[in-house]
Amino acid sequence: MKTNNKKHSWKQRLHEIIYEADTKAGKLFDVALLIVILVSLVLVVLDSVDHISIKYRSLFLILEWLITVFFTIEYILRIISIKKPKNYIFSFYGIVDFLSTIPLYISLIFAGSGALLSLRALRLLRVFRVFKLARYTGAGSVVSIALKRSLPKILIFLYTVIIIAFVAGTIMYLVEGP
Numbered sequence: 790m791k792t793n794n795k796k797h798s799w800k801q802r803l804h805e806i807i808y809e810a811d812t813k814a815g816k817l818f819d820v821a822l823l824i825v826i827l828v829s830l831v832l833v834v835l836d837s838v839d840h841i842s843i844k845y846r847s848l849f850l851i852l853e854w855l856i857t858v859f860f861t862i863e864y865i866l867r868i869i870s871i872k873k874p875k876n877y878i879f880s881f882y883g884i885v886d887f888l889s890t891i892p893l894y895i896s897l898i899f900a901g902s903g904a905l906l907s908l909r910a911l912r913l914l915r916v917f918r919v920f921k922l923a924r925y926t927g928a929g930s931v932v933s934i935a936l937k938r939s940l941p942k943i944l945i946f947l948y949t950v951i952i953i954a955f956v957a958g959t960i961m962y963l964v965e966g967p
Contacts, residue, residue: 806869829856837962857893864890
Protein backbone atom coordinates (compact mmCIF):
# COMPACT_ATOMS: atom_id res chain seq x y z
CA MET A 790 0.00 0.00 0.00
CA LYS A 791 2.85 2.41 0.79
CA THR A 792 4.46 1.74 -2.59
CA ASN A 793 1.23 2.72 -4.32
CA ASN A 794 1.09 5.96 -2.29
CA LYS A 795 4.68 6.79 -3.24
CA LYS A 796 3.94 6.14 -6.90
CA HIS A 797 0.77 8.17 -6.64
CA SER A 798 2.56 11.06 -4.93
CA TRP A 799 5.34 10.93 -7.54
CA LYS A 800 2.76 11.22 -10.32
CA GLN A 801 0.94 14.00 -8.47
CA ARG A 802 4.19 15.93 -8.04
CA LEU A 803 5.06 15.43 -11.71
CA HIS A 804 1.58 16.61 -12.70
CA GLU A 805 1.94 19.65 -10.47
CA ILE A 806 5.26 20.60 -12.06
CA ILE A 807 4.16 20.05 -15.66
CA TYR A 808 0.58 21.27 -15.64
CA GLU A 809 0.42 23.88 -12.89
CA ALA A 810 2.38 27.12 -12.93
CA ASP A 811 1.41 28.27 -9.45
CA THR A 812 4.36 26.48 -7.85
CA LYS A 813 8.01 27.46 -8.03
CA ALA A 814 8.88 24.19 -9.80
CA GLY A 815 5.97 24.65 -12.23
CA LYS A 816 7.07 28.18 -13.10
CA LEU A 817 10.66 27.02 -13.55
CA PHE A 818 9.50 24.19 -15.81
CA ASP A 819 7.44 26.61 -17.93
CA VAL A 820 10.33 29.06 -18.26
CA ALA A 821 12.71 26.24 -19.26
CA LEU A 822 10.15 25.00 -21.78
CA LEU A 823 9.76 28.49 -23.22
CA ILE A 824 13.54 28.88 -23.60
CA VAL A 825 13.87 25.52 -25.36
CA ILE A 826 10.97 26.38 -27.70
CA LEU A 827 12.55 29.71 -28.63
CA VAL A 828 16.00 28.15 -29.15
CA SER A 829 14.38 25.51 -31.35
CA LEU A 830 12.68 28.14 -33.48
CA VAL A 831 15.89 30.13 -33.85
CA LEU A 832 17.60 26.93 -35.03
CA VAL A 833 14.85 26.34 -37.60
CA VAL A 834 15.31 29.86 -38.96
CA LEU A 835 19.12 29.73 -38.98
CA ASP A 836 19.11 26.29 -40.60
CA SER A 837 17.12 27.70 -43.52
CA VAL A 838 19.96 30.13 -44.41
CA ASP A 839 22.33 28.20 -46.67
CA HIS A 840 25.69 29.67 -45.67
CA ILE A 841 24.86 29.42 -41.96
CA SER A 842 23.40 25.93 -42.35
CA ILE A 843 26.50 24.64 -44.13
CA LYS A 844 28.91 26.19 -41.65
CA TYR A 845 27.13 24.98 -38.51
CA ARG A 846 25.42 21.82 -39.80
CA SER A 847 26.89 19.49 -37.15
CA LEU A 848 26.15 21.90 -34.28
CA PHE A 849 22.57 22.38 -35.49
CA LEU A 850 22.09 18.61 -35.73
CA ILE A 851 23.39 18.04 -32.20
CA LEU A 852 21.20 20.84 -30.80
CA GLU A 853 18.17 19.59 -32.73
CA TRP A 854 18.65 16.09 -31.29
CA LEU A 855 18.97 17.47 -27.77
CA ILE A 856 15.82 19.55 -28.20
CA THR A 857 13.93 16.64 -29.77
CA VAL A 858 14.91 14.31 -26.93
CA PHE A 859 13.86 16.99 -24.41
CA PHE A 860 10.44 17.35 -26.08
CA THR A 861 10.06 13.57 -26.35
CA ILE A 862 10.72 13.13 -22.63
CA GLU A 863 8.38 16.02 -21.83
CA TYR A 864 5.65 14.46 -24.02
CA ILE A 865 6.02 11.09 -22.30
CA LEU A 866 6.01 12.70 -18.84
CA ARG A 867 2.82 14.57 -19.71
CA ILE A 868 1.17 11.28 -20.66
CA ILE A 869 2.42 9.50 -17.54
CA SER A 870 1.38 12.25 -15.14
CA ILE A 871 -2.33 12.44 -15.96
CA LYS A 872 -5.17 10.12 -15.08
CA LYS A 873 -6.60 9.86 -18.59
CA PRO A 874 -3.70 9.91 -21.06
CA LYS A 875 -6.06 9.67 -24.05
CA ASN A 876 -7.48 13.07 -23.16
CA TYR A 877 -4.04 14.64 -23.54
CA ILE A 878 -2.88 12.58 -26.53
CA PHE A 879 -5.90 13.55 -28.62
CA SER A 880 -6.14 17.12 -27.33
CA PHE A 881 -5.00 20.08 -29.42
CA TYR A 882 -1.77 20.45 -27.41
CA GLY A 883 -1.14 16.70 -27.41
CA ILE A 884 -1.34 16.56 -31.19
CA VAL A 885 0.82 19.68 -31.57
CA ASP A 886 3.39 18.24 -29.16
CA PHE A 887 3.46 14.95 -31.06
CA LEU A 888 3.69 16.54 -34.51
CA SER A 889 6.43 18.93 -33.43
CA THR A 890 8.48 16.09 -31.95
CA ILE A 891 8.40 13.36 -34.60
CA PRO A 892 9.91 14.98 -37.74
CA LEU A 893 13.52 14.27 -36.78
CA TYR A 894 12.71 10.63 -36.02
CA ILE A 895 10.88 10.24 -39.33
CA SER A 896 13.80 11.78 -41.23
CA LEU A 897 16.01 9.00 -39.85
CA ILE A 898 13.70 6.28 -41.13
CA PHE A 899 12.60 7.68 -44.47
CA ALA A 900 15.03 9.30 -46.90
CA GLY A 901 13.81 12.52 -48.45
CA SER A 902 11.52 13.41 -45.56
CA GLY A 903 13.58 16.47 -44.64
CA ALA A 904 10.67 18.69 -45.63
CA LEU A 905 8.85 17.36 -42.56
CA LEU A 906 11.41 19.12 -40.42
CA SER A 907 9.49 22.31 -41.08
CA LEU A 908 6.84 20.89 -38.73
CA ARG A 909 9.23 21.87 -35.95
CA ALA A 910 7.76 25.36 -36.31
CA LEU A 911 4.64 23.94 -34.64
CA ARG A 912 6.62 24.18 -31.41
CA LEU A 913 5.70 27.83 -31.44
CA LEU A 914 2.14 26.81 -30.59
CA ARG A 915 3.44 25.33 -27.34
CA VAL A 916 4.15 28.87 -26.18
CA PHE A 917 0.41 29.39 -25.62
CA ARG A 918 0.54 26.82 -22.85
CA VAL A 919 3.49 28.53 -21.21
CA PHE A 920 1.91 32.00 -21.23
CA LYS A 921 -0.37 31.02 -18.39
CA LEU A 922 2.50 32.53 -16.38
CA ALA A 923 1.18 35.97 -17.28
CA ARG A 924 -1.64 35.47 -14.77
CA TYR A 925 0.85 35.52 -11.91
CA THR A 926 2.61 38.79 -12.58
CA GLY A 927 1.42 41.77 -10.57
CA ALA A 928 -0.10 44.87 -12.11
CA GLY A 929 0.32 48.35 -10.78
CA SER A 930 -1.51 50.57 -13.20
CA VAL A 931 -4.67 50.83 -15.30
CA VAL A 932 -2.65 50.41 -18.50
CA SER A 933 -1.08 47.15 -17.36
CA ILE A 934 -4.49 45.85 -16.28
CA ALA A 935 -5.97 46.74 -19.67
CA LEU A 936 -3.06 45.06 -21.45
CA LYS A 937 -3.45 41.96 -19.32
CA ARG A 938 -7.13 41.75 -20.15
CA SER A 939 -6.30 42.07 -23.82
CA LEU A 940 -3.19 39.90 -23.70
CA PRO A 941 -4.84 36.65 -24.86
CA LYS A 942 -6.30 38.38 -27.91
CA ILE A 943 -3.03 40.16 -28.65
CA LEU A 944 -1.01 36.97 -28.27
CA ILE A 945 -3.37 34.97 -30.45
CA PHE A 946 -3.07 37.64 -33.14
CA LEU A 947 0.73 37.87 -32.88
CA TYR A 948 1.29 34.13 -32.83
CA THR A 949 -1.12 33.64 -35.73
CA VAL A 950 0.89 36.17 -37.74
CA ILE A 951 4.17 34.52 -36.71
CA ILE A 952 2.90 31.04 -37.57
CA ILE A 953 1.62 32.24 -40.95
CA ALA A 954 5.01 33.87 -41.59
CA PHE A 955 6.86 30.65 -40.66
CA VAL A 956 4.58 28.48 -42.80
CA ALA A 957 4.71 30.89 -45.75
CA GLY A 958 8.48 31.20 -45.40
CA THR A 959 8.87 27.43 -45.28
CA ILE A 960 6.67 26.98 -48.33
CA MET A 961 8.63 29.63 -50.23
CA TYR A 962 11.90 28.02 -49.20
CA LEU A 963 10.69 24.62 -50.40
CA VAL A 964 9.25 26.04 -53.65
CA GLU A 965 12.37 28.04 -54.50
CA GLY A 966 14.67 25.20 -53.50
CA PRO A 967 17.98 25.39 -51.65
